[in-house]
Amino acid sequence: MIRLDDYVPIVGQAVVGQLYRLAEHLGPHRLVNINSTRTGGGVAEILSRVVPLLNQLGIETLWEVIEGDQLFFETTKAMHNALQGQKVHFSPEMLEHYEEINRTNAPKFNWQADLVIIHDPQPAFLIKEMRSQAKHWVWRCHIDISRPYRTIWKFLQKTVSQYDASVFSMPRFSQNLKHPQYIIYPSIDPLSEKNRELSPEEVQEVLDRLGIERDKPIILQVSRFDSFKDPLGVIQAFRLVRRHTPCKLLLVGGEATDDPEGPQIFAAVQEAAHGEPDIQILMLPSDSHYEVNAIQRAADIILQKSVREGFGLTVTEAMWKGKPVIGGAVGGIVLQLQDYYNGFLVHTPEGCAFRIRYLLHRPELGRRLGQVAREFVRDHFLITRTLRDYLTLMILVENPDSRMFEL
Amino acid sequence: MTVAPEQTAQDPFWFRECFVMPMPIGRKATNLRELVETLRVVDEWVPYYHLFQYRLSLTYPGVEYPNEFAFWAANALQDNQLAEKLSSFDPFDFQNMVQVREALIDILDSYMWDLTYIPWARPGFEFDFCEASTAIIRSQIVAHTLPEFCQALQQVGLDSIYYHFFEARWRLGLREVDDFSFWIEYNFDCPEAVKQIRDIDLYFYSLREIRTELLKIIDQHLGDHCDQAG
Numbered sequence: 001m002i003r004l005d006d007y008v009p010i011v012g013q014a015v016v017g018q019l020y021r022l023a024e025h026l027g028p029h030r031l032v033n034i035n036s037t038r039t040g041g042g043v044a045e046i047l048s049r050v051v052p053l054l055n056q057l058g059i060e061t062l063w064e065v066i067e068g069d070q071l072f073f074e075t076t077k078a079m080h081n082a083l084q085g086q087k088v089h090f091s092p093e094m095l096e097h098y099e100e101i102n103r104t105n106a107p108k109f110n111w112q113a114d115l116v117i118i119h120d121p122q123p124a125f126l127i128k129e130m131r132s133q134a135k136h137w138v139w140r141c142h143i144d145i146s147r148p149y150r151t152i153w154k155f156l157q158k159t160v161s162q163y164d165a166s167v168f169s170m171p172r173f174s175q176n177l178k179h180p181q182y183i184i185y186p187s188i189d190p191l192s193e194k195n196r197e198l199s200p201e202e203v204q205e206v207l208d209r210l211g212i213e214r215d216k217p218i219i220l221q222v223s224r225f226d227s228f229k230d231p232l233g234v235i236q237a238f239r240l241v242r243r244h245t246p247c248k249l250l251l252v253g254g255e256a257t258d259d260p261e262g263p264q265i266f267a268a269v270q271e272a273a274h275g276e277p278d279i280q281i282l283m284l285p286s287d288s289h290y291e292v293n294a295i296q297r298a299a300d301i302i303l304q305k306s307v308r309e310g311f312g313l314t315v316t317e318a319m320w321k322g323k324p325v326i327g328g329a330v331g332g333i334v335l336q337l338q339d340y341y342n343g344f345l346v347h348t349p350e351g352c353a354f355r356i357r358y359l360l361h362r363p364e365l366g367r368r369l370g371q372v373a374r375e376f377v378r379d380h381f382l383i384t385r386t387l388r389d390y391l392t393l394m395i396l397v398e399n400p401d402s403r404m405f406e407l
Numbered sequence: 408m409t410v411a412p413e414q415t416a417q418d419p420f421w422f423r424e425c426f427v428m429p430m431p432i433g434r435k436a437t438n439l440r441e442l443v444e445t446l447r448v449v450d451e452w453v454p455y456y457h458l459f460q461y462r463l464s465l466t467y468p469g470v471e472y473p474n475e476f477a478f479w480a481a482n483a484l485q486d487n488q489l490a491e492k493l494s495s496f497d498p499f500d501f502q503n504m505v506q507v508r509e510a511l512i513d514i515l516d517s518y519m520w521d522l523t524y525i526p527w528a529r530p531g532f533e534f535d536f537c538e539a540s541t542a543i544i545r546s547q548i549v550a551h552t553l554p555e556f557c558q559a560l561q562q563v564g565l566d567s568i569y570y571h572f573f574e575a576r577w578r579l580g581l582r583e584v585d586d587f588s589f590w591i592e593y594n595f596d597c598p599e600a601v602k603q604i605r606d607i608d609l610y611f612y613s614l615r616e617i618r619t620e621l622l623k624i625i626d627q628h629l630g631d632h633c634d635q636a637g
Contacts, residue, residue, distance in 0.1 A: 013562070014561070014562055014563060014564050014565075015564060017562065018424060018563075018564045021424065021544070021546055021547070022424075022426065022544070025544050168431070170535075171429065171431035171535035171536075171537055172431075172435065172533065172535050174431035174432075174433045174535075175433060176433050177433070180430055180540070181430055181431055181432075181433065182428050182429070182430055182540075183428065183429040183430070183431060183464070183537070184428075185465070329529070329531055329532075330531050331531070334531050334532060335465065338467045338482075341467055342467070376467070379466075380465060388426070389428065391426075392426040392428050392542060393428065395426065395542045396428055396540045396542065399540075399542070402540070403452050403538065403539070403540055403541065404540075404541040404543070405541070405542060405543065406423075406542075406543040406544070406545070407542060407543065407544050407545075
């Protein structure tokens with residue numbers, strides 16, 4: 001099991017010591033997190049790490065999961081898409097079923113808590129049944145809700161407004177709500193399989209196994225085959241670079257399971273890459289964290305040329321590995337990358353090509369950007385920051401009207 | 408003048424830690440006019456966040472602009488002239504945040520006055536207005552001597568540096584004075600160190616760099632005995 005003290009060599013004693021002091025000051029508290037899945041997806045990934053660490057800090061932290069049937073998860077998936085802006089039709093039966101599943105889950109939970117954090121919309125309706133079981137309720141939205149489909153937001157808003165506070169991942173996701181809204185930036189775990197340090201031998205073993213040669217500089221994009229990640233724009237940029245400078249492009253994606261558009265985009269990517277021996281497309285199982293880690297560490301330049309993005313944790317991961325990163329100037333990528341300081345932001349395939357060439361010819365600048373990027377992530381986007389934010393949140397919900405107070 | 412490492416302060420220095428969480432107010436500016444109009448109506452905590460507290464939320468390494476308004480002008484509006492004007496704006500020239508807000512609006516307003524167009528933010532770079540909630544906790548970290556002070560400086564989080572070095576200037580009501588130099592002035596006979604600390608141009612250092620500068624200054628006046636705590 002990972003111990004909190006294992007993070008000391010990474011973030012320093014000052015950061016970890018402060019977590020202990022904050023938790024001690026907070027005293028005995030019971031925190032309950034509720035989401036809709038124990039495995040798979042970013043929320044489960046972060047909870048699986050944060051919950052044991054909060055318990056080590058002396059905060060009694062539970063993690064509960066609601067159960068649902070196929071119609072429920074179809075509805076909440078549609079809800080997720082609608083909150084991200086898609087116009088989705090919801091029948092009254094779907095919404096009634098959503099509420100009903102929440103109602104049938106409620107009796108399973110019989111604790112009393114100081115704070116309940118409900119993650120995303122799936123279990124949001126529980127508050128109607130369980131309000132008295134906790135002093136404070138917070139809705140933690142992990143979704144890019146900057147332009148939600150109005151119909152579904154109006155439906156959800158009635159429930160969310162009953163909470164004591166909401167937490168979003170970026171200021172631009174905040175909504176017109178009467179209760180306090182807080183920001184907790186997403187984070188990565190530097191000790192996870194996806195991010196832990198790897199030896200050169202471990203990296204090479206993965207490259208050999210996957211048939212990746214290091215005969216030319218490697219340009220990499222890791223992302224689902226999804227039009228928002230613009231893999232076709234990446235190929236276009238690569239072709240522009242190749243007219244001037246030798247290099248190879250690696251497109252690494254997971255299997256498209258629940259995305260109907262996935263196979264279509266994948267076929268288009270294969271078509272666009274046809275006849276180009278220096279483009280390699282890899283489909284890896286969704287749990288290939290170790291392999292992705294190794295490939296990122298082998299890359300010379302990492303791209304995330306999205307045209308729409310939530311926060312963009314793949315950018316955070318690449319920055320943590322000390323790589324020069326070129327990202328699309330959208331969503332949370334804009335918060336993470338600053339031109340010439342820790343990476344580059346681009347708007348077009350041409351801009352992406354230009355920055356790739358620029359970095360290929362200035363490897364020293366690339367190294368420097370990568371080093372600054374790593375320190376930026378160390379300061380802002382590691383799991384220790386999330387722990388601190390959760391502990392702070394527990395204090396703030398008990399003092400919602402003060403903007404500055406001494407305890 | 409050097410201070411004997413064993414010299415004990417009359418009053419020990421108790422470090423406080425502060426925990427800041429940004430709170431978006433659900434409003435954004437897509438152009439300069441919207442920035443000014445919104446600044447006129449929001450609570451004073453909003454400019455306070457974007458001038459000071461943002462340092463504890465998200466700060467970019469090596470970025471030269473000393474507040475988020477100047478940074479936005481340069482980065483989002485790509486208006487270097489306005490960024491230059493906002494970079495020279497010093498909130499500590501004013502007595503309170505009401506005056507600070509008025510002065511800030513005055514700069515923006517007079518800049519817009521002569522323009523024949525309204526500068527717009529690049530898409531995706533809109534200004535998201537925030538305020539923040541801050542919980543302050545008295546830590547158990549205390550210094551009785553300057554070597555102990557050096558050790559504590561390395562032990563506390565960067566937010567503690569922020570609290571004692573930035574927040575203190577409003578709290579003490581003395582714009583030039585921070586908690587650290589105040590403590591050294593009243594407990595040790597070392598006016599040079601006090602002056603050097605007060606001469607740090609706080610806008611051009613990150614919190615980590617300010618910590619390093621403080622350690623360097625004290626070490627110099629302790630005759631390289633900064634590490635002899637306890």
